[in-house]
Amino acid sequence: xxxxxxxxxxxxxxxxxxxxxxxxxxxxxxxxxxxxxxxxxxxxxxxxxxxxxxxxxxxxxxxxxxxxxxxxxxxxxxxxxxxxxxxxxxxxxxxxxxxxxxxxxxxxxxxxxxxxxxxxxxxxxxxxxxx
Amino acid sequence: xxxxxxxxxxxxxxxxxxxxxxxxxxxxxxxxxxxxxxxxxxxxxxxxxxxxxxxxxxxxxxxxxxxxxxxxxxxxxxxxxxxxxxxxxxxxxxxxxxxxxxxxxxxxxxxxxxxxxxxxxxxxxxxxxxxxxxxxxxxxxxxxxxxxxxxxxxxxxxxxxxxxxxxxxxxxxxxxxxxxxxxxxxxxxxxxxxxxxxxxxxxxxxxxxxxxxxxxxxxxxxxxxxxxxxxxxxxxxxxxxxxxxxxxxxxxxxxxxxxxxxxxxxxxxxxxxxxxxxxxxxxxxxxxxxxxxxxxxxxxxxxxxxxxxxxxxxxxxxxxxxxxxxxxxxxxxxxxxxxxxxxxxxxxxxxxxxxxxxxxxxxxxxxxxxxxxxxxxxxxxxxxxxxxxxxxxxxxxxxxxxxxxxxxxxxxxxxxxxx
Ligand SMILES: Cc1ncc(COP(=O)(O)O)c(C=O)c1O
Numbered sequence: 001x002x003x004x005x006x007x008x009x010x011x012x013x014x015x016x017x018x019x020x021x022x023x024x025x026x027x028x029x030x031x032x033x034x035x036x037x038x039x040x041x042x043x044x045x046x047x048x049x050x051x052x053x054x055x056x057x058x059x060x061x062x063x064x065x066x067x068x069x070x071x072x073x074x075x076x077x078x079x080x081x082x083x084x085x086x087x088x089x090x091x092x093x094x095x096x097x098x099x100x101x102x103x104x105x106x107x108x109x110x111x112x113x114x115x116x117x118x119x120x121x122x123x124x125x126x127x128x129x130x131x
Numbered sequence: 132x133x134x135x136x137x138x139x140x141x142x143x144x145x146x147x148x149x150x151x152x153x154x155x156x157x158x159x160x161x162x163x164x165x166x167x168x169x170x171x172x173x174x175x176x177x178x179x180x181x182x183x184x185x186x187x188x189x190x191x192x193x194x195x196x197x198x199x200x201x202x203x204x205x206x207x208x209x210x211x212x213x214x215x216x217x218x219x220x221x222x223x224x225x226x227x228x229x230x231x232x233x234x235x236x237x238x239x240x241x242x243x244x245x246x247x248x249x250x251x252x253x254x255x256x257x258x259x260x261x262x263x264x265x266x267x268x269x270x271x272x273x274x275x276x277x278x279x280x281x282x283x284x285x286x287x288x289x290x291x292x293x294x295x296x297x298x299x300x301x302x303x304x305x306x307x308x309x310x311x312x313x314x315x316x317x318x319x320x321x322x323x324x325x326x327x328x329x330x331x332x333x334x335x336x337x338x339x340x341x342x343x344x345x346x347x348x349x350x351x352x353x354x355x356x357x358x359x360x361x362x363x364x365x366x367x368x369x370x371x372x373x374x375x376x377x378x379x380x381x382x383x384x385x386x387x388x389x390x391x392x393x394x395x396x397x398x399x400x401x402x403x404x405x406x407x408x409x410x411x412x413x414x415x416x417x418x419x420x421x422x423x424x425x426x427x428x429x430x431x432x433x434x435x436x437x438x439x440x441x442x443x444x445x446x447x448x449x450x451x452x453x454x455x456x457x458x459x460x461x462x463x464x465x466x467x468x469x470x471x472x473x474x475x476x477x478x479x480x481x482x483x484x485x486x487x488x489x490x491x492x493x494x495x496x497x498x499x500x501x502x503x504x505x506x507x508x509x510x511x512x513x514x515x516x517x518x519x520x521x522x523x524x525x526x527x528x529x530x531x532x533x534x535x536x537x538x539x540x541x542x543x544x545x546x547x548x549x550x
Pocket of ligand 1: 172173235236237238265267268313315316317342344345365367376507
């Protein structure tokens with residue numbers, strides 16, 4: 001019915017990995033909100049040395065935003081903070097592996113926005129709109 | 132509740148096939164399926180008559196209005212002002228002078244909040260709105276309250292999606308300056324008891340603004356019977372183009388009000404220190420107006436009048452009852468809003484286990500256009516205790532069997548998600 005809702009997307013959205021809250025110590029905690037659809041996402045990271053050793057997230061959103069965060073959380077564990085900073089929109093879209101229509105791109109990128117704003121410690125992280 | 136048992140999927144109070152032939156866009160194929168357009172609460176499609184009126188204006192009569200003495204300008208002025216008179220007749224205004232063209236309903240409401248509100252609302256005064264408002268009938272009042280030190284009060288929504296009039300009674304007081312509320316909710320479809328709300332406001336000396344953005348396109352209005360002080364609505368939801376809206380107001384109030392925007396067309400005499408204002412309605416229409424759009428709205432009003440607002444309302448009611456019935460039968464669906472006999476053609480719902488955005492994406496794959504999100508009514512969505520809903524909304528050109536296509540697509544989405 002829809003190229004977007006492949007099995008792996010449904011799997012990650014219905015059984016999200018690293019879902020929940022992280023026990024202390026939490027090094028980075030970040031909440032993002034998409035006012036267009038009401039999606040809300042909180043991501044928590046533990047950093048030991050310069051390596052991300054644990055990630056949890058919670059909140060609510062559509063299958064695309066949940067699956068993206070689930071996949072991203074798996075990819076982040078074991079990476080250094082610098083490596084997490086290097087993660088791009090393309091990396092995330094590769095992980096999802098499905099065609100994302102322009103209107104749904106915001107859903108997919110909510111997780112990356114939260115993670116990037118968190119690791120950079122900035123109030124808002126914006127992917128270049130022209131890309 | 133209206134009985135839905137007698138609704139057949141073919142008979143209707145309207146000749147829907149004939150109507151559909153007037154809307155070129157409805158022939159579209161989307162993602163390989165015939166378009167099923169169910170987002171009419173957001174905007175309506177346009178009949179050929181409206182498209183042609185705009186086209187004809189640009190091809191034959193384009194000139195600025197109220198200015199030139201030459202033929203084209205006279206024609207343009209006549210067409211634009213003729214459209215105003217059509218709108219005045221459509222809503223049964225006493226005079227065309229009470230019909231102010233704006234850019235949309237939002238601008239009409241802001242006009243009142245600034246011009247009337249600035250002159251009549253002060254510290255300690257109260258403004259009553261409802262928890263069911265579109266942001267456009269909420270934020271302007273919030274801004275007015277912030278500017279003046281007035282207090283905003285809210286009529287809550289009951290569990291069946293209606294305004295709580297018992298609480299409304301307790302909110303009203305001699306401090307109430309204005310009550311601003313919707314005639315029909317764009318999320319729940321609730322048709323509010325407008326006359327009752329207006330009478331009670333007037334009893335304490337308050338003014339009333341009715342947001343009729345959903346009411347006028349689907350049920351029509353008689354502003355004299357309704358008795359509000361201000362009525363706002365928007366052209367693009369009633370078969371007209373974007374860029375044109377209407378503020379109707381009681382003439383005496385409009386006469387008293389200071390202007391909203393300043394500029395050309397709204398003035399009579401201009402001197403260094405002061406200016407004097409043009410007559411109604413032009414006092415509130417600064418700058419070159421949306422001429423083609425106004426003419427397009429006139430054509431839309433002609434179209435709606437020819438079909439008949441009573442018939443349109445009856446048709447939508449039949450479709451909505453049928454949709455509610457089919458959605459209930461599907462299972463796993465949460466429906467929001469009042470029973471069928473208290474609502475217009477709007478159905479907000481959620482499918483257990485599927486986010487409304489995913490649902491809307493999947494329906495789109497079958498050519499079915501529905502809205503998903505907060506519908507510019509965040510306070511109401513919060514009240515429902517959800518983060519978003521899906522919404523289907525109907526109009527005169529929707530066939531009853533389009534409900535079947537829509538519900539079948541929902542069913543297919545449920546299969547994909549395994550819920
Ligand atoms: C009830 C209601 N009021 C106001 C509006 C605002 O209309 P517009 O955006 O054309 O000003 C809408 C449309 O979205 C609406 O549904």
